Amino acid sequence: MVEVDTGMDRCGVDTAQECLALARQVMELPGLRFEGITGYEGHCSLTFDNELRHERQREAMTFFTGVADLLEANGIPCKIRSAGGIATWRWTAGYPGLTEIQAGTYVVMDNYHGRMVPHFEHSLTIQASVISRQSGKVIVDAGNKSVAAPDEVTIVGHDHKVFRFDEEHGIFSAPLGSPLQVGDRVTLVPGYSPSTVNWYDAYHVVQDNVVVDIWPIIPRGPGHHGLAGLAAPAR
Amino acid sequence: MVEVDTGMDRCGVDTAQECLALARQVMELPGLRFEGITGYEGHCSLTFDNELRHERQREAMTFFTGVADLLEANGIPCKIRSAGGIATWRWTAGYPGLTEIQAGTYVVMDNYHGRMVPHFEHSLTIQASVISRQSGKVIVDAGNKSVAAPDEVTIVGHDHKVFRFDEEHGIFSAPLGSPLQVGDRVTLVPGYSPSTVNWYDAYHVVQDNVVVDIWPIIPRGPGHHGLAGLAAPAR
Structure with a gap:
């Protein structure tokens, strides 16, 4: 070609x-x-x-x-x-x-592409936990090392705007308060999935709230079979 | 604490x-x-x-x-x-x-921190190859999935400014030409190393141009022993 x-x-x-x-x-x-x-x-x-x-x-x-x-x-x-x-x-x-x-991105989608192509569902999300509720903010344990294009990250079911993303902290504004408390699990929709997927070793495939499969993200490079690799070690 | x-x-x-x-x-x-x-x-x-x-x-x-x-x-x-x-x-x-x-960053350094703290040597570099010399540009096969803070990336020994970094392409301006040709290997200094190291499974430790050791980047998470893991499989 x-x-x-x-x-x-x-x-x-x-x-x-x-x-x-x-x-x-x-x-x-x-x-x-x-x-x-x-x-x-x-x-x-x-x-x-x-x-x-x-x-x-x-x-x-x-x-x-x-x-x-x-x-x-x-x-x-x-x-x-x-x-x-x-x-x-x-x-x-x-x-x-x-x-x-x-x-390719339509398979997983993200907020960046969703603005241009709104008719695909978002199948890729990042699981995170609330670790602080300081000063009118909701702070989660997924930062810009975990989700790409952090300015466009959203929390499923919550209308909090991104305040700032640091390396290991995702900080959302909640000036009017939030039902979210420390320890709560949240589901993040990435800003940009093509640069997010490559940071992980495996997809956790969820159906009806149950992890039904784990798919290794092999294109990351050799030896990146992550959890899937552990589950089925080479003999 | x-x-x-x-x-x-x-x-x-x-x-x-x-x-x-x-x-x-x-x-x-x-x-x-x-x-x-x-x-x-x-x-x-x-x-x-x-x-x-x-x-x-x-x-x-x-x-x-x-x-x-x-x-x-x-x-x-x-x-x-x-x-x-x-x-x-x-x-x-x-x-x-x-x-x-x-x-911590002083151990590896990068161009972002180097501006504030110039007295540490840069020990972390990314090896890449020139894949195109189109239109007064030098294009390498390391993009913003390979080097963080791409706007501040530099090529060791070459004074080319960053034109743009896409996911798998690093594009440098070379309006006055460049001795670099397709296939040449280049050494990139990352813009921001704290968000670069975590994308890799191993450091290749180079001394006098020879790889003398491979160190797994274990803090990435479980199962991330990369090349080092392959070299010494669990028995």
């Missing part, structure tokens, strides 16, 4: 001609096979306004499918055309000429 | 009288022994100006040692008086009445 920069201003070829030249080079090299192009339009995820985001997505995909067209016009089959993120998945999935959508 | 809030506006008792009442309660309870007070003045670490930081540190420690004085005046020995962070360690270590310093 050749990466095409569709607007992230990051890695990938910048023009269709560059892509054509690189695809030809790939095809000439032994042991390599050209399969297609990938052009995640992730810059659109930074645009909250729906209209403007859609406009940027269209612009990115017009360019991207144009690259595929140039390849095919030059006799290079472009089987895979992969793009699309959580914030643009519907538009990119419906765009003619795409074969694969890269959206 | 009773926590005293010396200015963090977080957990801990807010007044000497509250501390006295809590210490008495501790002493009356079976199975508990009152050992002293802890009052990390971490809010000072957010003040870069040396004079102002020193002023805040003095204010915090005046209050903190006053709490200990009140306890002792009431017949409660306050054996441990623990405070001090990396950004105030010298002043707090020299402050009369303290018995323990909590500074």
Whole structure:
């Protein structure tokens, strides 16, 4: 796969001609096979306004499918055309000429992406405990080492705004008081799940308030099977 | 130990009288022994100006040692008086009445704390590789999932400013070019090490360019012995 920069201003070829030249080079090299192009339009995820985001997505995909067209016009089959993120998945999935959508965050969701794509449920939460009720605040034992994008963290069932997140403390404002007391367990919805999941070794899969399974978060790297690894040690 | 809030506006008792009442309660309870007070003045670490930081540190420690004085005046020995962070360690270590310093970051250091406390060497670095040299940029394969406080990340031996850090990409500006090429290995100094260390399972201890040991980062939690664990499996 050749990466095409569709607007992230990051890695990938910048023009269709560059892509054509690189695809030809790939095809000439032994042991390599050209399969297609990938052009995640992730810059659109930074645009909250729906209209403007859609406009940027269209612009990115017009360019991207144009690259595929140039390849095919030059006799290079472009089987895979992969793009699309959580914030643009519907538009990119419906765009003619795409074969694969890269959206992933929808599986777990978070508050950041939820603002742009509100129709997915939030399946990823962080379990924490209240450790202090000082000075009109609710302080929990999950800080910015436990939940990413802490400014957007919310407590399920409680309307407390984030005051500040330190490394091991999550601090919420409760100027009008709170039913939460020291020792209470709370459920946090992360601000940003793509940078939260990688801090943990395992998902605890909960169904009807019961942990029914533990899934290791293997992509963290080798040896990260955490609790799941302990439950089923290698023999 | 009773926590005293010396200015963090977080957990801990807010007044000497509250501390006295809590210490008495501790002493009356079976199975508990009152050992002293802890009052990390971490809010000072957010003040870069040396004079102002020193002023805040003095204010915090005046209050903190006053709490200990009140306890002792009431017949409660306050054996441990623990405070001090990396950004105030010298002043707090020299402050009369303290018995323990909590500074820790000096062991590894980072660019954030280095601005305030420049006299410690940086022993913690992140090994990365250059994966792209697009558009006047140097792009490495360590992003904001690999190095905390990415805005302050630097490359050892190269004067490239951070352009942007995405999850898996670190992007540096190189408008005047760079000797770095795709495949080159680079050494990154983290912006903030207290939130970087916990993302890894092991330190690779390097002496004269040779990895001489691998230390597991055990405080990450159970089962996190990473490469070190693989090297010495439980029998």
